[in-house]
Amino acid sequence: MTRASLPPVAVIGAGFSGTMAALQLLSALPPERPVLLCERAGIFGRGLAYGTGNPAHLLNVRTANMSAFPDRPGDFESWLGHLGPEDMEGIRSTPAGTFASRGLYGRYLTELLSKAVTGSAAGRLRLLPDAVTDLEPHGGAFRLRTEGGQSFAVAGAVLAMGNLAAAPARSRHSLDPWDADHFGRLHPHAPVLILGTGLTMLDAVASLRAHGFEGAILALSRRGLLPNAHAPAAPWPTPNLTPAEFASLPRLLARIRAEVARANAQGIGWHGVIDALRPLTDTIWRSLPPPERRRFLRHLRPFWDVHRHRTAPPAAETIRAELARGALTVRAGRLLDVADESAQAVVTLRLRGAAAPERLGVQAMIDATGFGHLGQSRDPLVRRLLERGLVRPEPFGLGLDAGPDYRARGTGPARPLWLLGPLLRGVLWECTAVPDIRNEAAELAGLIATDLERAVAA
Numbered sequence: 001m002t003r004a005s006l007p008p009v010a011v012i013g014a015g016f017s018g019t020m021a022a023l024q025l026l027s028a029l030p031p032e033r034p035v036l037l038c039e040r041a042g043i044f045g046r047g048l049a050y051g052t053g054n055p056a057h058l059l060n061v062r063t064a065n066m067s068a069f070p071d072r073p074g075d076f077e078s079w080l081g082h083l084g085p086e087d088m089e090g091i092r093s094t095p096a097g098t099f100a101s102r103g104l105y106g107r108y109l110t111e112l113l114s115k116a117v118t119g120s121a122a123g124r125l126r127l128l129p130d131a132v133t134d135l136e137p138h139g140g141a142f143r144l145r146t147e148g149g150q151s152f153a154v155a156g157a158v159l160a161m162g163n164l165a166a167a168p169a170r171s172r173h174s175l176d177p178w179d180a181d182h183f184g185r186l187h188p189h190a191p192v193l194i195l196g197t198g199l200t201m202l203d204a205v206a207s208l209r210a211h212g213f214e215g216a217i218l219a220l221s222r223r224g225l226l227p228n229a230h231a232p233a234a235p236w237p238t239p240n241l242t243p244a245e246f247a248s249l250p251r252l253l254a255r256i257r258a259e260v261a262r263a264n265a266q267g268i269g270w271h272g273v274i275d276a277l278r279p280l281t282d283t284i285w286r287s288l289p290p291p292e293r294r295r296f297l298r299h300l301r302p303f304w305d306v307h308r309h310r311t312a313p314p315a316a317e318t319i320r321a322e323l324a325r326g327a328l329t330v331r332a333g334r335l336l337d338v339a340d341e342s343a344q345a346v347v348t349l350r351l352r353g354a355a356a357p358e359r360l361g362v363q364a365m366i367d368a369t370g371f372g373h374l375g376q377s378r379d380p381l382v383r384r385l386l387e388r389g390l391v392r393p394e395p396f397g398l399g400l401d402a403g404p405d406y407r408a409r410g411t412g413p414a415r416p417l418w419l420l421g422p423l424l425r426g427v428l429w430e431c432t433a434v435p436d437i438r439n440e441a442a443e444l445a446g447l448i449a450t451d452l453e454r455a456v457a458a
């Protein structure tokens with residue numbers, strides 16, 4: 001095979017993960033190797049998180065830590081520095097740091113991609129606005145097929161398809177938290193139920209208000225925990241965990257509590273301790289025996305999430321004001337039943353501490369409980385790849401299985417198929433936020449370049 005005829009590497013999904021995989025591949029691969037970036041939504045660079053135009057939807061990570069590149073930590077802040085006064089509404093300075101709107105971040109990513117399309121990589125990066133429906137084994141690699149009927153021979157593929165879709169809707173009055181256009185059609189005063197009390201609930205409340213909804217909102221989750229807000233915190237040193245602490249959840253918890261107590265005694269607080277664990281969390285996840293990991297998922301995950309995935313202070317302030325004026329109520333409890341009527345859903349709830357279940361009529365139920373389980377996924381590409389044995393679930397059902405080199409593990413022979421982003425949750429614990437994905441994208445591109453060019457040389 002001559003170098004000029006090298007088939008492309010396909011990247012499936014053009015949210016943050018796919019965009020960064022494509023940009024890093026353009027740097028890591030030889031100039032003769034093109035990259036095919038496929039996106040079913042037709043909008044490249046934004047994905048689920050950064051497509052919002054609502055300035056109240058803020059990044060939940062400080063701008064200082066949102067560069068797309070591991071080796072250029074100031075890149076996003078320097079991009080923000082070139083914006084005009086008309087964009088300042090999207091940048092909020094707080095004592096805990098500066099937070100930009102997610103819409104601005106999406107613009108940053110689309111500009112990075114446009115530069116690659118028109119700049120030095122022009123002609124090597126092809127954007128394909130189509131849904132990929134199959135990767136058919138072909139020679140040592142794949143023939144990629146799309147919903148639009150296109151087909152390409154590719155040298156390998158990166159699956160960067162984001163989170164798996166949520167479980168099927170429980171009512172015909174269910175609304176998708178990401179499809180806020182529907183919120184404008186709601187009656188402005190009839191009550192709304194939000195399932196889930198995490199970051200997605202905060203977004204849904206902001207979207208409801210931005211679309212003119214003025215009525216009462218009840219947010220329900222099993223524990224009724226709200227995300228904590230970022231706070232000014234001095235850094236805390238990453239603890240030097242013992243092998244026993246890496247291998248046992250109770251020991252690990254005891255150590256973290258001891259670290260927090262020491263930090264409190266120095267006036268630093270828990271925020272710095274949780275942040276200091278970040279470089280260790282993947283190793284902790286992999287070191288814990290599987291039953292301990294299951295216990296973590298069953299009992300501790302909600303507590304971890306509200307401490308680790310914090311919100312921007314202005315978003316927390318909005319929620320505090322909603323709670324204070326009684327427009328939003330947050331309760332711990334369970335949804336027992338949903339009965340659809342023509343204009344409303346009648347939900348039966350068991351609220352924590354209540355003597356008996358309660359029934360409530362709501363005009364809409366917004367499912368903000370997070371993302372689906374692999375077993376529930378109806379995604380056609382995932383289903384096809386599972387059937388072909390090219391991928392398999394990882395043991396916790398959170399995503400797909402992969403090796404330490406990001407290569408998908410299936411039931412058949414290994415092929416040039418890699419994973420990036422939230423699909424890796426379960427294998428890697430920290431794989432859903434920009435500060436982790438940017439490193440993983442760079443590492444993955446290097447590994448793919450080595451693998452493919454070794455194959456060409458052979």
Ligand SMILES: Cc1cc2nc3c(=O)[nH]c(=O)nc-3n(C[C@H](O)[C@H](O)[C@H](O)COP(=O)(O)OP(=O)(O)OC[C@H]3O[C@@H](n4cnc5c(N)ncnc54)[C@H](O)[C@@H]3O)c2cc1C
Pocket residue numbers: 012013014015016017018019038039040041046047048049050058059060061102130131132133160161162163203381420421422432433434435
């Ligand atoms: C609301 C929200 C806010 C967040 N805020 C932050 C934040 O402030 N800071 C932070 O660090 N992280 C944040 N995150 C975490 C976020 O998951 C990551 O930052 C990152 O956006 C994940 O990107 P992704 O590309 O992996 O997934 P996604 O953004 O979901 O992108 C996946 C893309 O793949 C496409 N796709 C799927 N299947 C196919 C197919 N078969 N063919 C073609 N295309 C396909 C989808 O259309 C989608 O565009 C947030 C997440 C959410 C949901």
